[in-house]
Amino acid sequence: MIKQSKVSINEFISPKTIIYITKKRSLKERVYQITYFFGRRLGSLHYFLRVTLWRIKIARLIGKIIPSFNNPPHIGELVRFLHFKDEIKGIEFHDVLDAGCGWGKYSFFLSELNPAVNIISVDISYLKVNKNKIEAQRRNMKNIGFIKKDLLNLNYDNKFDLIVCVDVIEHIKDDEKLIKVLYKALKPDGCIFIRTPRTNQFRFFSRFKDHKTEGHVREGYQPEELGSMMEKQGFTIKKIRKTPGVFGALAWELDLIVRENAYIYHLIYPLLYILSLMGMKFVGKTRFNGFFIIAEKTTT
Secondary structure (H helix, E strand, O other), rough: OOOOOOOHHHHOOHHHHHHHHOOOOHHHHHHHHHHHHHHHHHHHHHHHHHHHHHHHHHHHHHHHHHHOOOOOOOOHHHHHHHHHHHOOOOOOOOOOEEOOOOOOHHHHHHHHHOOEEEEEEEOOOHHHHHHHHHHHHHOOOOEEEEEOHHHHOOOOOOEEEEEEEEHHHHHOOOOHHHHHHHHHHEEEEEEEEEEEEEEEOOOOOOOHOOOOOOOOOOOOEEEEHHHHHHHOOOOOEEEEEEEEHHHHHHHHHHHHOOOOOOHEEEEHHHHHHHHHHHHHHHHOOOOOOOOEEEEEEEEE
8 A cells, every 4th residue: 555645735835846846857757747746735635635524524423422522611611600500599589680691501591490480681692692592492491581782771670689690791891880780670689690700810821821801891800899899889798709719720721722622622521620610619818710799789
């Protein structure tokens, strides 16, 4: 068997190639050289496409067994969701506002947790809202209403006994107005769960030292800073929990490094999951990259 030469696709036609085949030679030699040269390149192209197609077939096959294989869950989203599940256990609610619902993860979870609740989920993205409507219909979840709207234009008055606002406020330029709008929408004695990144985050790997998240108008907040803004609007702070800790932050960075390769990602995902759980339990006083606040609208 003739061993196939593996030539990069980027080298299919290079300046060196052009010089080589245009050098003064006999017609017979030139035809031979051109045929040989481009034959090798076409062979390499065929090899590249064949391997790529096999990878796609394998990925599709694994995707049927592991649905998340081709769209692996982001470890940061997992950490936030685990915290939310842990904290929501002690809160009673019937009318819920998911403010900045994104792809609807929290709305779908609350609907499954208690099919009797009424959920209004608002997001500014038409794409996300439309896709969430289709998913809710597929799951036969009739207690969720997805609405495309700017959160600053909401005009609810004492309507909800639970408001969920996860990683949204750092995207809003007029954050004080958002807090005012959410306070107005909350029923007396109602509860708000708000989560956001922290400013001056620490990093393990230098490549993430200047990492910026798309869509953020600010890096985040310090817990005392956001808590003070909420108290100014009338909220009573019930709990501030720092998260993720050192282990969770490490899992987040490793996630970003390996997630582009689904094969490697799923091999180390159990490790990332364990690190995330450790990040929930072990949080230092200063080494954390985010936090959430649980507050109430108390009556006077």
